Amino acid sequence: MKHEKTYHSTKIETENEPITIEGPISSDQLSVYKFHEGLKAFRPPQRQFEALLDIADFEEGRILIARTQDTIIGYVTFLYPDPLERWSELKMEDLLELGAIEVASPFRNYKIGSTLLKVAMMDDYMENYIILTTEYYWHWDLKETGLSVWDYRYVMEKMMGAGGLKPYPTDDPEINSHPANCLLVYIGKNVPEESIEKFDKLRFLGKYQQRWL
Numbered sequence: 647m648k649h650e651k652t653y654h655s656t657k658i659e660t661e662n663e664p665i666t667i668e669g670p671i672s673s674d675q676l677s678v679y680k681f682h683e684g685l686k687a688f689r690p691p692q693r694q695f696e697a698l699l700d701i702a703d704f705e706e707g708r709i710l711i712a713r714t715q716d717t718i719i720g721y722v723t724f725l726y727p728d729p730l731e732r733w734s735e736l737k738m739e740d741l742l743e744l745g746a747i748e749v750a751s752p753f754r755n756y757k758i759g760s761t762l763l764k765v766a767m768m769d770d771y772m773e774n775y776i777i778l779t780t781e782y783y784w785h786w787d788l789k790e791t792g793l794s795v796w797d798y799r800y801v802m803e804k805m806m807g808a809g810g811l812k813p814y815p816t817d818d819p820e821i822n823s824h825p826a827n828c829l830l831v832y833i834g835k836n837v838p839e840e841s842i843e844k845f846d847k848l849r850f851l852g853k854y855q856q857r858w859l
Contacts, residue, residue, distance in 0.1 A: 647739035647776075649706045654768040658712075658756050665719070665756060667765045669710030673702040676709065680717045683707055684750030687787060701725050706742065710766050712749065712758045720749035721761045724777065732818060732851050736844050740837060744811070752779075763809030773834035776845050779811060781789060783826040795826045805852035806830045816849040 655668035681695040688694055701723050712720035724747040727733035733743060749758045766772065772857040786798045793801065803813065811830040822828045830851070833842060 650859065651708060652769045652771065656765055658717060658758065660756060663714055665712055665714060665753070665758065667710065667712050667758070667761050667833045669765065670708040670769070671702065673699040675701055675824065676718075678709070678716075679711075679713060682717055682719045682750040684752065685718070685721070685748055687748050687785070688746055689735050698723065699747075703857060708742075708766065710762050712753070712762060717755045720747075720758045720762060722747040722759075722766060724766065727778075733848055735848060735851065738776070738841060738844055738848075740775050740841050741848075742775045742777050744777055744806075744809075747779075747805075751787075754791075759805045760808035763806065763811075767809050767832075773836045775832075775834050776837055776841060777809075777811065777832040777834070779830045780821060781806075781828050781830060782820070783824055799826045799828070803828070803830070814828060814849060817852040818849075819852075 651670045653668065653670065655666060658665040658667065660664070676699055681691050683691050685691050685694055689697070695718075698709050698721060702709045704725055706724075706726055708724040710722050711718045725745055727741065727743040733741065741763045746758055746817070747762065781799070781802050783795050786795070786802070788795065788798060791798065810832040814829050814831040815824070816829045818829065821829055833845075
């Protein structure tokens with residue numbers, strides 16, 4: 647599968663300076679910017695920045711960023727699911743995972759997360775993919791935001807909805823281990839029925855594995 651990527655951008659005006667939302671961008675483009683020290687939800691900032699540089703060079707990888715003049719203050723990643731996860735079981739070329747989305751805490755009042763997703767979906771080629779993200783409450787910044795688990799779940803659903811992702815059922819044990827966890831999915835309008843059927847098997851892999859035994 648050829649992974650075409652078309653750059654798009656927009657700006658969010660703030661009381662201080664405009665925030666640019668743009669991408670997908672290459673590792674060369676990423677490397678000219680600083681990485682905000684508040685981007686530490688998944689690993690220390692420098693290590694996370696190195697991970698973004700790697701993903702940007704993947705054939706299927708997409709990185710979109712939010713930045714002030716020269717500092718990345720938010721990002722979203724799209725790439726193939728981890729080989730150790732169920733979602734890679736059938737090796738689907740048209741299945742991408744929204745692997746991470748993060749905004750530095752001083753900039754969280756500008757709807758940057760939802761704007762990152764809107765810009766990502768401006769690329770018509772995204773209609774060729776099924777896009778999934780798995781949300782686990784233990785990854786959420788409940789302490790920083792002061793939100794309850796259910797309030798945070800509502801915020802995440804609303805933000806992901808800006809990119810067209812909606813809750814889908816699954817028998818994944820980790821997702822089903824807590825009622826606030828969820829699988830969110832977008833199915834592009836150009837995705838063939840065969841791929842949708844494969845994805846349904848992945849969502850209910852436990853049921854299909856029992857049939858295969």
